[in-house]
Amino acid sequence: MTDAREDGYDAFLDALEAGEGYYYECSSGHGTLPPRRACPHCGDRELATATLPSTGEIVTFTLVTVPTPQFKDEAPYITAIATFGPIRLTGIVRGIDRENVEIGREVTVVIERDETTDERTITFRP
Numbered sequence: 001m002t003d004a005r006e007d008g009y010d011a012f013l014d015a016l017e018a019g020e021g022y023y024y025e026c027s028s029g030h031g032t033l034p035p036r037r038a039c040p041h042c043g044d045r046e047l048a049t050a051t052l053p054s055t056g057e058i059v060t061f062t063l064v065t066v067p068t069p070q071f072k073d074e075a076p077y078i079t080a081i082a083t084f085g086p087i088r089l090t091g092i093v094r095g096i097d098r099e100n101v102e103i104g105r106e107v108t109v110v111i112e113r114d115e116t117t118d119e120r121t122i123t124f125r126p
Contacts, residue, residue, distance in 0.1 A: 008035030013120050017111040021052030023087045031086030056084035058105045058124070063098060073115040082107050082124055091122035 012034045015022055023031050026044035038045045061080035064071070071077065071092075078093040078101050089109060093101055107124035114121045 013111055013122075016052075016109060016122065017120070021084075021109060022049050023052055023085070024048065025050040025086070029086065033087055033089075050085075052087075052109070053085045055106050055108055056082035056089065056124070058082045058093075058101065058103055058107060059088070060103065061093065061101055070117050070119065071114055080107075080124055082109070084109065089122055089124075091124045093124045095125040 012022070023033055024036055024039075024047035025031050026039035026042060026047055028039070028042050028044060030039050030041040030044075031050070032040055032047070036047065039047065058080045059082060061078050063076055063078055065076045067075040067077070074092070076098070078096075078098055079090065080093050080101070081088050081090050091109065092112075092114075093107070094112065096105070105126070107126060110123050110125055111120050112123040113119065
């Protein structure tokens with residue numbers, strides 16, 4: 001099994017960090033994130049690179065009070081799924097008071113470091 005970091009995930013994070021986020025789009029218009037070699041919806045192997053929209057919308061979220069070891073120093077925190085065009089990203093919500101996070105909230109995506117391991121993390125900000 002290939003490590004996703006060796007197959008495009010780090011390049012994806014690099015692009016997000018540089019403000020040049022992208023995703024893959026098949027000929028049917030389905031969106032998917034790297035590292036993919038085929039569309040998970042229709043199997044199309046002809047994937048084109050498309051620009052990730054600059055803003056997204058939170059579609060669901062949860063307050064995490066019992067974190068994984070990677071985020072133990074950040075609890076409690078909010079993890080959310082946000083749509084950016086035809087794709088969904090999962091990330092940590094920062095810069096918004098917990099009580100103000102809501103479905104439909106517009107966010108941007110950035111890369112920040114987690115407090116526990118200093119690893120790069122997909123982060124949503126207002």
